[in-house]
Amino acid sequence: MKKGTTLRLILGDQLNAQHRWFRKVRKDTIYRLMRKRYDILMEDGRPAGGKWNYDHSNRRRYDSAVPLPEPAVFDNDVSDIVAMIDRCGVPTFGDIDARGFIWPVTRDQALHQLSTFIDHRLPHFGTYQDAMTAGSWCLFHSLLSFGLNTKMLHPMEVIQAAIARSQATSGVTVSIEQLEGFVRQILGWREYMRGIYWSHMPAYAAMNHFGHTAGLPDFYWTADTRMNCMRKAISQSLTHAYAHHIQRLMITGNFALLAGVHPDRVDNWYLGVYIDAVQWVEIVNTRGMSQFADGCIVATKPYVSSANDIHKMSDYCEDCHYLWRKPTGDRSCPFNSLYWAFIHRHRQKLAGNPRVAMMVRTWNRMKDDRRQELLAQAETYRAVLNDL
Ligand SMILES: Cc1cc2nc3c(=O)[nH]c(=O)nc-3n(C[C@H](O)[C@H](O)[C@H](O)COP(=O)(O)OP(=O)(O)OC[C@H]3O[C@@H](n4cnc5c(N)ncnc54)[C@H](O)[C@@H]3O)c2cc1C
Numbered sequence: 233m234k235k236g237t238t239l240r241l242i243l244g245d246q247l248n249a250q251h252r253w254f255r256k257v258r259k260d261t262i263y264r265l266m267r268k269r270y271d272i273l274m275e276d277g278r279p280a281g282g283k284w285n286y287d288h289s290n291r292r293r294y295d296s297a298v299p300l301p302e303p304a305v306f307d308n309d310v311s312d313i314v315a316m317i318d319r320c321g322v323p324t325f326g327d328i329d330a331r332g333f334i335w336p337v338t339r340d341q342a343l344h345q346l347s348t349f350i351d352h353r354l355p356h357f358g359t360y361q362d363a364m365t366a367g368s369w370c371l372f373h374s375l376l377s378f379g380l381n382t383k384m385l386h387p388m389e390v391i392q393a394a395i396a397r398s399q400a401t402s403g404v405t406v407s408i409e410q411l412e413g414f415v416r417q418i419l420g421w422r423e424y425m426r427g428i429y430w431s432h433m434p435a436y437a438a439m440n441h442f443g444h445t446a447g448l449p450d451f452y453w454t455a456d457t458r459m460n461c462m463r464k465a466i467s468q469s470l471t472h473a474y475a476h477h478i479q480r481l482m483i484t485g486n487f488a489l490l491a492g493v494h495p496d497r498v499d500n501w502y503l504g505v506y507i508d509a510v511q512w513v514e515i516v517n518t519r520g521m522s523q524f525a526d527g528c529i530v531a532t533k534p535y536v537s538s539a540n541d542i543h544k545m546s547d548y549c550e551d552c553h554y555l556w557r558k559p560t561g562d563r564s565c566p567f568n569s570l571y572w573a574f575i576h577r578h579r580q581k582l583a584g585n586p587r588v589a590m591m592v593r594t595w596n597r598m599k600d601d602r603r604q605e606l607l608a609q610a611e612t613y614r615a616v617l618n619d620l
């Protein structure tokens with residue numbers, strides 16, 4: 233056997249062992265290991281501030297307590313590239329302002345985006361991390377995923393910059409709750425998704441736990457829908473190639489899952505629409521976290537919610553054609569009946585999952601005629617998905 237072949241085999245074995253190990257551990261374990269291994273937010277071998285995770289003090293609805301910051305965007309002229317794409321006949325969708333491209337195109341710009349995030353938005357990042365408002369398309373989010381995924385920024389550099397600048401001498405006050413919340417997105421979530429991708433592909437790309445088959449409604453390509461939450465999340469995606477995490481998960485992803493859309497179609501849309509979409513991070517988020525098509529590899533339960541949760545985290549429902557409190561009847565919010573129809577459709581699979589079994593029991597306890605009403609409403613909506 234040649235020397236190079238031996239080396240490849242040994243490395244291959246090591247990689248396989250790592251992949252096998254990765255398959256067995258969950259995100260929190262990886263996150264803690266990474267914190268210890270790279271000595272990030274650690275004090276004498278313990279997590280800074282005494283906790284690994286400060287989620288419970290974060291995640292508020294946007295309450296105007298702090299003014300919404302201006303998005304940190306650029307005004308780049310990329311008309312040469314757009315002309316080349318057109319010349320090559322690459323099909324595109326959405327709008328692009330070729331003379332006012334808002335994303336960084338140089339490392340200097342990416343670094344500038346990082347420092348303005350740390351100065352102005354990091355101090356409130358965790359608090360409003362899951363908030364959605366019609367008043368802003370990015371709230372306190374960093375907008376750094378494009379710079380990270382194109383390697384203009386290194387993840388460790390981003391983490392270290394946030395930690396360094398949040399120390400007293402810089403004059404920027406960032407509490408441990410905000411800082412840990414941000415560090416976890418990169419060191420916890422991003423690295424975890426990367427590990428899942430390498431340990432489960434290519435089989436991952438064919439997973440369809442719920443056997444969903446529906447097509448993606450037309451309004452994903454146009455934002456032409458009366459559902460205000462969907463219209464807002466999709467239209468900013470078509471204009472800025474960006475939606476923040478909770479919009480991708482609780483709005484567009486949630487709706488696709490409730491509507492029973494085939495995960496391939498959901499994947500293709502997410503891969504096509506977002507500025508930060510590269511397969512290794514996109515597919516695990518879409519198929520795994522959002523569509524639960526991997527059946528419990530990334531998430532421990534399917535992320536489905538009715539209008540109640542959307543109303544809790546956003547102001548979208550206040551200006552919507554549909555009524556968020558209404559489960560059935562004229563102008564009832566589609567998320568409500570579709571939610572219960574989803575629970576009904578998959579009750580056997582869901583009953584075995586301790587994190588959602590309670591919803592199956594609630595469904596089973598409902599009066600039969602109420603259940604029939606909800607299912608009939610969901611069927612009505614499923615028949616006219618494109619017109620909602
Ligand atoms: C259905 C769906 C599809 C997604 N597709 C992509 C994708 O194609 N590319 C992509 O980079 N992210 C994707 N994400 C993860 C996340 O939504 C984006 O990273 C984030 O919205 C980017 O905006 P930001 O830079 O302002 O993030 P912030 O909210 O400011 O977070 C900071 C950074 O943490 C990292 N991060 C946070 N959450 C995740 C996560 N779940 N997975 C990986 N990294 C994370 C990102 O690098 C991000 O820049 C997806 C999430 C969902 C639910």
Ligand code: SF4
Pocket residue numbers: 458459460461462538539542543548549550552553554555556565566567
């Ligand atoms: S009422 Fe329903 S469709 Fe309208 S914004 Fe609220 S959750 Fe979305």
